[in-house]
Amino acid sequence: MTDNQPQQTEKKTVDSTLLQHHDQFVRLKRLSMVKKKETIPCIVVFGRHRIVIVRSSDGKLLRDFHAWDIVDYQSDSHFFTFKFKDKSDNCELQHGSDGDELSECLIQMYSSLPDKNRNFTLLFPKIERKVEGVAYSSSDSEPEPCGGFVFLYLAFCDFYQVEPCNDICWDMNNMYPETGCETFNLVDLFFRSKRLTIGDLRCLFETLQYNNYFTTYYSSNLKYEKEVLAMITQTLTINKHLQSIVMSDVGIKHEQMIALSTSLSLNQGLALRSIDLSKNPLENKGLIAFSSLLGSSIQRLESLNLSGCGGTSTGLAPIIKGLEKYQHSLTFLDLSHNKIEDASKGLASLFSVCSNLQTLKLKECSLDFHLLNKCETATNLDVSDNRIPVKDNKYLDAFRFFQSSTNLTQLNVSKTGMTADILEAFIQTIPNVTHLDLSDNSMGDNLLFVISSSFTAAPNRITTLILDRNFEKPSKQRQKVVNDFAEFLEGDHCLLEELQIAGGPKSQLKADCIPIIFALMKNVTLKTLDVTGNASGDSLPLALSKALQLNTTLTTIKLDDNGIGPHGFYALKRTLTRNSTLCFIPTPTIDISVAYKDKPAEVVKDISTLLAKNCIQSLSVSPPPYKALSNASSSSSLNVKFEEQPPKYMTHSDSSSSQNNDKPKSLAPSISSGGSSSQLAPPRPQSVAVKGPLGRPLPHLGPQRKASIQRLDTMRAKQIFIANMDHGTPEEL
Numbered sequence: 001m002t003d004n005q006p007q008q009t010e011k012k013t014v015d016s017t018l019l020q021h022h023d024q025f026v027r028l029k030r031l032s033m034v035k036k037k038e039t040i041p042c043i044v045v046f047g048r049h050r051i052v053i054v055r056s057s058d059g060k061l062l063r064d065f066h067a068w069d070i071v072d073y074q075s076d077s078h079f080f081t082f083k084f085k086d087k088s089d090n091c092e093l094q095h096g097s098d099g100d101e102l103s104e105c106l107i108q109m110y111s112s113l114p115d116k117n118r119n120f121t122l123l124f125p126k127i128e129r130k131v132e133g134v135a136y137s138s139s140d141s142e143p144e145p146c147g148g149f150v151f152l153y154l155a156f157c158d159f160y161q162v163e164p165c166n167d168i169c170w171d172m173n174n175m176y177p178e179t180g181c182e183t184f185n186l187v188d189l190f191f192r193s194k195r196l197t198i199g200d201l202r203c204l205f206e207t208l209q210y211n212n213y214f215t216t217y218y219s220s221n222l223k224y225e226k227e228v229l230a231m232i233t234q235t236l237t238i239n240k241h242l243q244s245i246v247m248s249d250v251g252i253k254h255e256q257m258i259a260l261s262t263s264l265s266l267n268q269g270l271a272l273r274s275i276d277l278s279k280n281p282l283e284n285k286g287l288i289a290f291s292s293l294l295g296s297s298i299q300r301l302e303s304l305n306l307s308g309c310g311g312t313s314t315g316l317a318p319i320i321k322g323l324e325k326y327q328h329s330l331t332f333l334d335l336s337h338n339k340i341e342d343a344s345k346g347l348a349s350l351f352s353v354c355s356n357l358q359t360l361k362l363k364e365c366s367l368d369f370h371l372l373n374k375c376e377t378a379t380n381l382d383v384s385d386n387r388i389p390v391k392d393n394k395y396l397d398a399f400r401f402f403q404s405s406t407n408l409t410q411l412n413v414s415k416t417g418m419t420a421d422i423l424e425a426f427i428q429t430i431p432n433v434t435h436l437d438l439s440d441n442s443m444g445d446n447l448l449f450v451i452s453s454s455f456t457a458a459p460n461r462i463t464t465l466i467l468d469r470n471f472e473k474p475s476k477q478r479q480k481v482v483n484d485f486a487e488f489l490e491g492d493h494c495l496l497e498e499l500q501i502a503g504g505p506k507s508q509l510k511a512d513c514i515p516i517i518f519a520l521m522k523n524v525t526l527k528t529l530d531v532t533g534n535a536s537g538d539s540l541p542l543a544l545s546k547a548l549q550l551n552t553t554l555t556t557i558k559l560d561d562n563g564i565g566p567h568g569f570y571a572l573k574r575t576l577t578r579n580s581t582l583c584f585i586p587t588p589t590i591d592i593s594v595a596y597k598d599k600p601a602e603v604v605k606d607i608s609t610l611l612a613k614n615c616i617q618s619l620s621v622s623p624p625p626y627k628a629l630s631n632a633s634s635s636s637s638l639n640v641k642f643e644e645q646p647p648k649y650m651t652h653s654d655s656s657s658s659q660n661n662d663k664p665k666s667l668a669p670s671i672s673s674g675g676s677s678s679q680l681a682p683p684r685p686q687s688v689a690v691k692g693p694l695g696r697p698l699p700h701l702g703p704q705r706k707a708s709i710q711r712l713d714t715m716r717a718k719q720i721f722i723a724n725m726d727h728g729t730p731e732e733l
Contacts, residue, residue, distance in 0.1 A: 005028065006028060006043055006045070007056070009057075009059035010054050010056065011059075013052075013059045013061050014043075014045050014052055018045075018047050018052065021047075021050050022158055022164060023154070023158065025047060026047055026048055027046045028045050029101065031094060032094040033062055033063075033094070039094060041055070042054060044102075046105045047109075049068075050064060050065070050067065050158060051063075051064065051067065051109075053091070063091055065082070065091075066155075067110060069085075070082055071083055071084060073103075073106065079095070080093045081093070112148070114152065114210035145173045145176065146173075146176050146214070147211050147212045148211075149172045149207060149214075150172045152207045154169070156203040156206050156207055162199040165194075165196075165200060168204075182213065182214055182215045183214065183215075183216040183218050184208060184214040184216065184218065186219035198227055201227075201228055201231060208235050210239075213241075214241070214242065216274075217235075219246065219250055220246060220247075220248040221250075222250055223250060223251040224251055232260075236267065236270075237263040237264065238267065240270070243273045244273060244274035245274070246276040248277070248278045249279035249280065250280060251280065252282065252286070253280070253281055253286065254282055254285040257280075257282050257290060258285070258286065262289075264293055264298075265292070265293060265296065265297045272301070273300055273301065274303035275301070276303075276305040278308050282306075283309070283310045283311065283315065284315030287311045287318070291319045294319070301323070302326075302329050303332035304323070304333055305332070306335055306338070308338070309338060311338040311339070312338070313339065313341045313342045317342075320347055320350050321346055323350055324350055328355055328356060331356050332359045333360055335362055336364060336365055337364050340366055340367060340368075341366045344367055344369075344371040345371045347372060348373045351376075352373065352374075354377060356377060357378060358378060358380060359380040360378045361382040362381075362383050364386065367386045369388070369398040370394070370397045373404065374404030374405050375404075376405060377407060379409045380410040381410070381411050383411075383412065384412045384413060384414040384415050384437070385414070385415040388417055388418055389417075390418075390421070395418075398416075399426060400429075402426075402430055403429040406432065407432065408432060409432060409435065410434070411435070413438060414437045418438070418441050419443060420443040420444065420449075420450050423454070424450050427450075427455075428458065430460075432461060433462060435463070436465055438465075439466050439467060439469055439470065439500075442470060444470065444473060445471060446481070447467060448467075448481045448484070448485040449477075449481040449485075451467075451485065451488070452481075452484045452485045453484075455494070459493075460495075462495065463497040463498065463525075464496070464497065465498070465499055466500040467499075467501050468501065469502065470507065472507045478512055482509075482513070482515050485515075486515040486516050489520075489523045489526070490523060495525060496525055497528065504533055509536070510534060510535050511536055511539050513531055514539055514543045517531075518543060518546070518547055520544075520547040520554060521547050523551065527554060527555050529556070529557045529558070530557075530558040531557075531562070532560045533561040533562070535561075536563070537563045537564065538571070540559060540568065541569070541575065544575050548582060549575075549579060552581050555582060555584060556585070561590045561591065563591065564591040565591075566596070566601065566603070569604060569607065572607055573607050576607060580614055580617055580618070583611055583614045584615075585607070585611060
């Protein structure tokens with residue numbers, strides 16, 4: 001009895017049978033099958049998960065069965081018998097003296113299959129098993145893509161008689177290994193031309209049970225049926241490699257949470273580090289059941305998200321107490337949209353022992369700041385939608401908590417009822433914060449006054465400031481405080497890189513935000529500006545068309561829902577022909593739909609094209625050498641004079657020689673107030689005949705643009721040349 005390839009009469013049957021069951025040929029043995037006391041010469045083909053028996057004389061298929069169908073085997077000096085649940089299906093083979101070789105073939109097959117139903121352990125108790133989840137190729141040389149996911153998936157599909165999803169197999173063999181993605185995203189699998197059935201999900205989840213490639217399981221906004229939740233529970237009971245699970249808003253109730261917690265406690269090798277069960281109606285019973293896992297089954301927890309689970313202090317108290325066991329590993333905690341109330345005291349105890357807790361989200365959870373002490377390690381804190389009472393100086397408890405948390409860099413206090421009267425004192429308690437959210441506090445115009453005065457009087461590190469929906473009722477002093485805020489943006493004390501002053505249905509600055517737009521002429525720090533929803537009309541893009549000619553730092557502006565009409569969009573297009581640094585404007589869908597209804601004009605496409613050109617240019621061309629305006633009020637009439645200056649793109653030797661002059665030339669504008677006319681853009685330098693890298697003259701381009709192009713590689717120069725020919729120069733547009 002020797003191994004060889006099937007003969008021609010046998011090959012057709014073997015190939016078709018293995019193909020039908022999505023299997024591959026591995027080994028072959030020639031022997032005889034005993035059937036009704038008749039001995040039939042045959043071949044026994046071992047695939048990767050299926051055994052096929054074919055008659056040698058005519059190639060007829062005698063038997064085929066899955067490896068997991070075998071419940072036992074018996075071998076003696078002359079016969080080898082496969083045993084199944086139904087004894088009438090037992091298969092008896094006659095061999096010479098090589099029964100051990102059949103056992104070797106069976107061991108090789110089982111060694112690359114998971115020990116489903118403990119088949120391998122029961123059949124070969126003395127054989128050491130390979131690591132579960134690692135499936136080897138037919139040559140046993142290299143691990144297969146994604147830990148052999150497709151091989152195991154096809155084996156399960158064959159066992160449960162489910163047609164495999166070829167697109168999923170292709171993704172696992174090609175896309176996932178190339179991108180290095182280790183997240184099993186159930187949401188992606190649902191967005192297919194054919195909806196997944198319960199049988200499909202069963203094969204996928206049972207494959208995931210034994211897979212050691214994926215480290216994250218993700219599903220969000222998918223309502224689980226009972227069968228699906230049972231599959232996930234079984235997967236988490238067996239899998240020892242998943243480090244993160246995200247099951248947000250999947251409909252897990254407290255009954256299912258109790259069953260899930262019980263199953264997880266059975267997994268002695270549970271590797272979970274990050275858990276997200278947010279937006280599931282767990283309630284107190286489910287939270288208490290989950291708390292039983294803390295410190296026992298879960299050995300190291302780094303991130304926990306239980307926001308929106310309907311818990312109160314009764315269910316949250318044991319959770320918070322159990323988290324103290326992870327004082328050195330916990331870095332992220334989200335308990336938002338639960339009623340913490342009296343459990344705030346437990347939070348204070350948790351904060352005092354945690355040495356690495358950096359992100360803390362406690363939005364709308366009825367915090368009692370009086371019970372909190374400090375959280376020294378927190379860098380990102382969200383306490384939005386928790387009332388900070390002003391009456392009887394109770395706000396001092398919150399301020400003390402913020403001040404004691406000395407490492408805070410991001411703080412969200414939106415919807416806390418904070419007033420402008422206590423804002424200045426609040427800012428003094430957060431000297432290290434760089435990201436501050438004060439939105440939805442209805443502070444009114446005094447907010448801008450306090451910001452400009454306190455930021456100017458005392459140094460701070462705030463670079464991102466969010467003031468959305470704070471200006472419901474305009475005061476008589478609005479124009480003055482807006483102008484003062486604009487002057488702050490123009491001054492040296494401004495460190496802001498992102499400013500958001502979005503409006504809403506009841507909170508709109510309207511045309512009063514125009515001085516802030518004009519402040520961009522002098523501001524040299526802002527990179528992102530959000531003025532959406534302020535109903536400013538066409539005056540907003542018209543102001544931008546002037547300000548952005550001189551601004552060289554702003555890269556993103558959001559301006560939708562401002563009532564911009566066709567004239568405003570045309571002005572925005574003209575703006576982009578004179579600015580090379582603005583790269584991103586979120587599509588103003590609301591204004592476009594109103595201005596152009598169902599037929600957006602070509603100007604909208606032109607704006608997108610010009611933004612794309614700026615993005616390409618920003619990667620390879622230095623910004624234009626214009627400097628911000630100085631010593632001028634953004635709201636007054638301006639007379640602009642420009643002096644010449646050595647361009648920024650000149651070589652080091654040229655720059656050195658120019659510095660030897662007594663009065664270096666400058667392109668920076670000098671401003672004098674007064675007068676009725678304003679020149680908002682410098683005169684373009686005279687053209688100089690320069691050839692590009694392709695050896696061709698570059699028409700309609702100034703010396704700065706040409707000098708920049710000369711430093712580009714040939715392909716980039718060609719792209720920009722074509723872009724200029726398509727869109728023309730600013731003068732032509």
